[in-house]
Amino acid sequence: MKLVGIRPGEKKLAFLLFAYFFLITTPHTIIKALRTTDLLVRLGVGALPLAYLSAAVVTGLVVLFHSKIQFRASLLRLINASLVFFAASGLVLQLAIQTESGRRSPILPYIYWVWASVLIVVLMTHFWMTVNEIFNPREARRLIAFISSGGILGGILGGLIAGFLTRANLAGWLLPLACVLLLACVFVVRAVFRDRQRHPSAAAKPVLSGESQAEVPKVGFKDSYNSVRKNPYLVLIAAAVALGIIVSTLIEFQFFSATDEHFRNPKDMQAFFGFFFAGLTVFALFMNTFLTGNFIKKLGVSLTVLLTPLFLLLCSAVVLISPFSLLPAILIKGSDESLAFSLNQTIREILYIPVASDLKFKAKPFIDMFISRAAKVGAALILLVFAVLLNKQVKYLTPVFDTGLAKQLSWIVIIFLIPWGIIGLKIGREYVRTINRSIKLKWERVDQSVLDELDVDSAKEIFDAMESRQRSSVLYAMHVFDLLQRDKLSPEIRNMISEKAGEVRVSSLSDLFNAEGVAGFPETDEEIRQEDLITDIRETMSLDAYQELMERHAGNVLAESQKSEVEKMELAKAIGLMSPEAPLTDRLVALIEDFSPDVSCYALKSAARLKKPSYIPAIIRKLGSPSTREDAINALHRYDRAAMPALEQSLADVRLDLGVRRAVVETLARLGTEEAALTLAGELDQGGGDLDTELVDALDRIRAQKDDVQLPARVARRKLFSLVHRYCRAFLDLQEVGPGTDSEAVLRRMERDLETLFSDIFKLLGLYYPREEIRKAYQNIKTGTPNSIAYAIELLDNTLKRDIRDVIIPLVEDSSPAERQRALQKILKSTQEA
Amino acid sequence: MRIAARQKNDIVIFDLEGEIKRSDISDMTLHQLVKEQLDSGRRKILLNFDAVQFIDSFGVGEILASYISTHNLGGKLKLVRISKKLFLIFQVTMLTKVLDIYEEEETALKSFN
Numbered sequence: 001m002k003l004v005g006i007r008p009g010e011k012k013l014a015f016l017l018f019a020y021f022f023l024i025t026t027p028h029t030i031i032k033a034l035r036t037t038d039l040l041v042r043l044g045v046g047a048l049p050l051a052y053l054s055a056a057v058v059t060g061l062v063v064l065f066h067s068k069i070q071f072r073a074s075l076l077r078l079i080n081a082s083l084v085f086f087a088a089s090g091l092v093l094q095l096a097i098q099t100e101s102g103r104r105s106p107i108l109p110y111i112y113w114v115w116a117s118v119l120i121v122v123l124m125t126h127f128w129m130t131v132n133e134i135f136n137p138r139e140a141r142r143l144i145a146f147i148s149s150g151g152i153l154g155g156i157l158g159g160l161i162a163g164f165l166t167r168a169n170l171a172g173w174l175l176p177l178a179c180v181l182l183l184a185c186v187f188v189v190r191a192v193f194r195d196r197q198r199h200p201s202a203a204a205k206p207v208l209s210g211e212s213q214a215e216v217p218k219v220g221f222k223d224s225y226n227s228v229r230k231n232p233y234l235v236l237i238a239a240a241v242a243l244g245i246i247v248s249t250l251i252e253f254q255f256f257s258a259t260d261e262h263f264r265n266p267k268d269m270q271a272f273f274g275f276f277f278a279g280l281t282v283f284a285l286f287m288n289t290f291l292t293g294n295f296i297k298k299l300g301v302s303l304t305v306l307l308t309p310l311f312l313l314l315c316s317a318v319v320l321i322s323p324f325s326l327l328p329a330i331l332i333k334g335s336d337e338s339l340a341f342s343l344n345q346t347i348r349e350i351l352y353i354p355v356a357s358d359l360k361f362k363a364k365p366f367i368d369m370f371i372s373r374a375a376k377v378g379a380a381l382i383l384l385v386f387a388v389l390l391n392k393q394v395k396y397l398t399p400v401f402d403t404g405l406a407k408q409l410s411w412i413v414i415i416f417l418i419p420w421g422i423i424g425l426k427i428g429r430e431y432v433r434t435i436n437r438s439i440k441l442k443w444e445r446v447d448q449s450v451l452d453e454l455d456v457d458s459a460k461e462i463f464d465a466m467e468s469r470q471r472s473s474v475l476y477a478m479h480v481f482d483l484l485q486r487d488k489l490s491p492e493i494r495n496m497i498s499e500k501a502g503e504v505r506v507s508s509l510s511d512l513f514n515a516e517g518v519a520g521f522p523e524t525d526e527e528i529r530q531e532d533l534i535t536d537i538r539e540t541m542s543l544d545a546y547q548e549l550m551e552r553h554a555g556n557v558l559a560e561s562q563k564s565e566v567e568k569m570e571l572a573k574a575i576g577l578m579s580p581e582a583p584l585t586d587r588l589v590a591l592i593e594d595f596s597p598d599v600s601c602y603a604l605k606s607a608a609r610l611k612k613p614s615y616i617p618a619i620i621r622k623l624g625s626p627s628t629r630e631d632a633i634n635a636l637h638r639y640d641r642a643a644m645p646a647l648e649q650s651l652a653d654v655r656l657d658l659g660v661r662r663a664v665v666e667t668l669a670r671l672g673t674e675e676a677a678l679t680l681a682g683e684l685d686q687g688g689g690d691l692d693t694e695l696v697d698a699l700d701r702i703r704a705q706k707d708d709v710q711l712p713a714r715v716a717r718r719k720l721f722s723l724v725h726r727y728c729r730a731f732l733d734l735q736e737v738g739p740g741t742d743s744e745a746v747l748r749r750m751e752r753d754l755e756t757l758f759s760d761i762f763k764l765l766g767l768y769y770p771r772e773e774i775r776k777a778y779q780n781i782k783t784g785t786p787n788s789i790a791y792a793i794e795l796l797d798n799t800l801k802r803d804i805r806d807v808i809i810p811l812v813e814d815s816s817p818a819e820r821q822r823a824l825q826k827i828l829k830s831t832q833e834a
Numbered sequence: 835m836r837i838a839a840r841q842k843n844d845i846v847i848f849d850l851e852g853e854i855k856r857s858d859i860s861d862m863t864l865h866q867l868v869k870e871q872l873d874s875g876r877r878k879i880l881l882n883f884d885a886v887q888f889i890d891s892f893g894v895g896e897i898l899a900s901y902i903s904t905h906n907l908g909g910k911l912k913l914v915r916i917s918k919k920l921f922l923i924f925q926v927t928m929l930t931k932v933l934d935i936y937e938e939e940e941t942a943l944k945s946f947n
Binding site: 442443445446447450453454455456458459460461462463464466467490492493496596597598601626627628630748751752755756779782783 | 855856857859863866873874875888889890891892893894895898899901902905906907908922923926927928929931932
């Protein structure tokens, strides 16, 4: 089961869908061989355009009818009713063909053709609607190839039955046999829908926005048309489907022209069709088993969509340069049909998966039935116009074709293959965008938003002003002056911190404002007096006499270690209010270095204002202590570029305490400049790895603000492989830790390390891939539903480059413990070599 | 300042006691304790201020740093039972614009869901 990608719990449903597909493709292949021979033998290849037109018109009417009833009946009921209808009508057709008038009728081959065309479209659409409803993109990637194999096997068996029974003169049993198989399918479909209810993905909420199927109002053809028209992604799918159908029809015409020319005996022709269809499905089976999955895995969905048009372009070139005969016709038809059955079908169904259930329910039948039939009409008209333009005879809408015309048709095929390829490119890009849109970003970093919303410095100043009231009236006055200078002394704040706090009409605050002897603010003429106060204090502080006096005071305070902490705090605060040129400011270094965290923090705040380079070494030393770290970081942040040389030096100095270096990283993150990012990236590249988590987080923080800041690809790739290597090692080590009390703590620590590494890997990815997409993927993998996890992995699969994808996807892919262990061991080895 | 941790379902509640001041920090700061819980995979943190008399600028820094660390990881950090006087200062300083503050523990716990 592992070989075909089936996981435990999926076996029954996968096999039922395999059987469902098998039981519709076997009769489909038989009927296709029968109706083609019937038409070509009785009316000739010239009847094909009219057959295509009639089939398209009738299918269009069926689509209209289908769009009316699809919301009134459940999908199960629709499928069963269609199966029974086609089985019963097939038997009626068989009876009609066997009558004398039926054998002579020129209309019956067209009816047969149209009936078979409608059967193919309806049954296939129903089958893929069922598959789409059940699986998410990751399950689809794993299982569609297996399920498609059921269809391919059905094609082989159907073709062989048609070939052998025709050779054995038992062709009359072919249509009744096909009808019996359709009836048998009814039971399989019932079992599929019973088991579907138990499948976890079917029960999960749809990831894309859109109402649930049950809540969708009854809609018809117009709604289906509008739902496609309004959605650019669906328009692209519809265009690709239409171009694919046109190309296939033209190729089919080339092929039937060649067979019509080659075979003179109807029995040989019918047997050939039987064996040919069986043969090409063998090729399709080979494609599906060995190539489809690998193409998708290696190239991703966005590039795999281009393979079919590119390959057909090559085949068309072969048809053009070689003499037109059955062999090149077989090559191009075989390629087209086997690719359509395998690669194209799988990729088309995967493309539908990110579309919301309700939207898909409206759009898919419209595209698969109506658009494809309309494209068939287009192809028939193209054939007619082409014939007319080349001056061929046209009798009652049936031109007389020859092999020369069929060969020249390759030019028209090429003309349609080119836009198909271009649209394929656009679909690939739009698929990734649709997957991206289908998962949501669950949270964003708040570092900047907190700073944007709050004036943290002023808030802290207010808290310190309140706190200073209990220490010293001088300190308190200086805080008030500070707030005044910053224009932050609003009436509310003034009331709250002033002596007249008792008047604040909040009784619970009464105990907060009980400091005595503290000057408040006179209530009259406030504005003028405040401005005067600021000017007066500044002037006083700049006076030589004041500086001289304060110098003496500072000398006393600093010389006597027993001097109170409060006096030092006052001095530190006062220095911060002075001009940087004032001689007293040189005393601040000693205050920064003071053993008291309160003194040190007042001094650090003053340093942040004065920004004298001589303070920087002392500030950096204060990064080591938890009680002064935040103020030291703030101070260095204020220095901006002036602090960069010292920060760079400290970051690279491995002799420094790790706490200091971590705080340096935090400071650089807050600076958030390109220069800071380069310094961090340099350390990430050259450093010993002990600061990796902090460095990656700091770079992530800078990138959150500045999207243009990107980690050099060389550094990112090297570091990513190193982190993935460490993750795999940690994961495998964790598996080896046995149970027991002692190992519990170790286990928890290892789990934490693993979690950190996982987060670091994604932050690093976000430094050189689109950050939002990587964050979305990470957040949904960590906290999403099974469906959103699948979409997140699909997004990564289509975003990351191949070498990176190969080491990231196994870390996140839903797999058994044994599978994961094997995958991680493999990555461990490859990253070691890298 | 003393900090005790307890847990209710998947919510970690820190009971804070005393004054959150730089001159009164114990072995581990509030932010360090919060980060430890985040490292253990817990994402819902409630700070109980019932027994907190006052905080200084260091305390404000610790609360904001804890808030940022928690929310950067997709978690939630909320405050409960803050005194009226502190609440008023939080309002005036506009900290209430960022921080979720609840009167009762029960209400705060429910708000996480």
